[in-house]
Amino acid sequence: MIPRTAIPKGVRVFTPEETARRRAVEGKLLSVFQRWGFREIITPTFEYLEVFEQPTGEDAGDQIFKFVDRQTGRLLALRVDITPQVARLVATTLRQAPLPLRLAYAATVFRYHEPRAGRQREFEQIGVELIGLDRPEADAEMIAMAVEGCQAAGLRAFQIDVGQAEVVRGLLNALQPAPAVRSRIVSAIRRKDPLELDLLLQEVPGDPGLLETLRALPQLYGGREILDQAARLHFPPASRAALANLAEVVTILENYEVAEHVILDLAEGHAFEYYTGVVFGAFARGLGYQLASGGRYDHLIGQFDYPCPAIGFTFDLERVLAALAAAESLPEVSGPDVLLIDFSPDKRAAHRLARLLRDRGLAVARDIIKRDLAGSLAYAKASAIRRAVILGSAEQPPETVLVHDLVTGTRRTLPLGAFVQTVAQGDSPWEI
């Protein structure tokens, strides 16, 4: 018997402190997106399963929470990925909208994977899609925004690993290994495992130059110079075009003055089957997981019968928060600004003062429980409230306000009239 208070594995309730931190980081990321001209959309929490049943590179099918629609008998699925929902929106409601479209979202997605560090079964993605452009300028815009997002979130030491899905795909298409071997090769390249890769490639017949290039890929990781190293290797035309595309993107990123955060990684083929061009991931120093990831997916919207190139990426909020925690850079949060305590029997002065302070934007909780001043102050302190504003206590003359700063422990008694006037003028009442 599970107690009624039990919470299912992999989901969480967030306390006021945790929620304030989440909203702070979410707001900073959405603000970056908004200032780059991206507009938020909202998608439904569940869909017909078919919307998500597409090759996504990851084996999403097993991860989907499914249930039966009681009325139609059809299978519904909790949102496992927001990008297909955006693709469907673009192909239907927004089909007549002028391109490019810049869309943003912040929403939780649901996956049945095993909970592990920074990964829940319900977790929030905060991302963007830039739709209708297949130019390197679009790729560079995404990567520059990922850099700015990391900075806005408060991360100091981070890097963006940038690859191009078509580099590896071009090589494999030219070599044509058996499908089972192919996926093991991809995995070995991504894990940068030269021994495993070498063993696998011994079984693959084909152009020795191309095989040599595949063997070299895990080492092609670094600054712009690795594109020069790559130029000396043997590539099929599709891979060469991908390298040329990557070089263009890097040039634009240099113009953006963000190239210092970018590491090229020719072995990067993240979520391989999904992406069709530039792919990238953001990492915090010393942490092995991606805080953000994305790439170009020029064929997805076409699956909704509206062929249209697109690129997008998303921050994983749980991982960003974990990275901020590891760097001791979580945003500081606190309780309401003021606990307003009124001991006089007629509470009208408290009502008016509360309204004035709130109109000024301050968060004012009223102490409407009956207790003594010491009790009220202990409550304020335990509730992370910065200041108590006290009316009508035995410790102050009539027509005064007693301001008790709970952080410094200092107290000041001020004339009620002057206090009210200061607040009404829009000035800070703490600096009278």
Add this chain to the structure above:
Amino acid sequence: MIPRTAIPKGVRVFTPEETARRRAVEGKLLSVFQRWGFREIITPTFEYLEVFEQPTGEDAGDQIFKFVDRQTGRLLALRVDITPQVARLVATTLRQAPLPLRLAYAATVFRYHEPRAGRQREFEQIGVELIGLDRPEADAEMIAMAVEGCQAAGLRAFQIDVGQAEVVRGLLNALQPAPAVRSRIVSAIRRKDPLELDLLLQEVPGDPGLLETLRALPQLYGGREILDQAARLHFPPASRAALANLAEVVTILENYEVAEHVILDLAEGHAFEYYTGVVFGAFARGLGYQLASGGRYDHLIGQFDYPCPAIGFTFDLERVLAALAAAESLPEVSGPDVLLIDFSPDKRAAHRLARLLRDRGLAVARDIIKRDLAGSLAYAKASAIRRAVILGSAEQPPETVLVHDLVTGTRRTLPLGAFVQTVAQGDSPWEI
């Protein structure tokens, strides 16, 4: 065969315009809550079914979206109501937190009811819970916040209907009608159907004075004077205590100077089995549905083994938006502030100018597609972008900025240096 673009009944995708309106109203409501000292929490989208399987007055069981947890085989349920989740949080994680607790939330809930005007199967609730106080001050705080929420959302003509669940419950407990008759009586009282009520009460034996009071209840609707009218009727002690409680709440609401928005309704017993005291609902003039509803539920948290009084209420965002639409008071929204168009081959000036404008808080989309100026301006206009800022076009001298206002159609050419300096100083570049 349902097309892959189909959306399940009762859920929606919101376009950028719709989303901006939702976020605007949501932000205004959350801001009211925050300024009253309430702190947001986040609850999971699904729970073990048991969390929601409690008497809620409404027959929630049939409305719940259920599915099986693949690993435990237990039934999970999509969030049908946030209050039980808050109750569980208070009884567990926050059990040691000092009382009262002021908690807020904004989240979607899921109900299998038939979609009708302003009601979806996934819809957003924006609400608060005030936990740990059973005093009329707490009830009044909730109602005053409901008034302020309506005002902040932009509603002009609205009222809050306030009742007390124990008035009707006290009468019925004294009369003890058969359970089936009892629920029909409650329904007839709520619908203010005197004929039906009269027919039902003819079957009920008991004190004629109490029966007479029940018959009179649907007429007890109006200002404070109905409490005087009620004082002349025959009530059992529990109902009298409820009326005295209501009178205290009204007195405090008069002190809050919000009584003009309040209508007393002694027939109100909203979601009867759930609530244990004051109940209320917000209505817009001319619309028959509640924009917000709530009440006191002193027994719910106790079901999670932590007896604790509480009162809460929630706005239904879809209905608030419908009321704003009916009153032609929806918030105005627009696209990004600026489309930045750069025809020069080297885009570094555009990158820097975009960064400057964004640092100033402006939403700046860059036109990174290759097209002529007329095409770019048509795009800006269709995308609801207010201004185009143009660099390097054939229509302007070098080292200038051409500012094209798409609303007024006016154009100005400004020296690039002066424009940059104005923005860098934090002044508006539109008023040079």
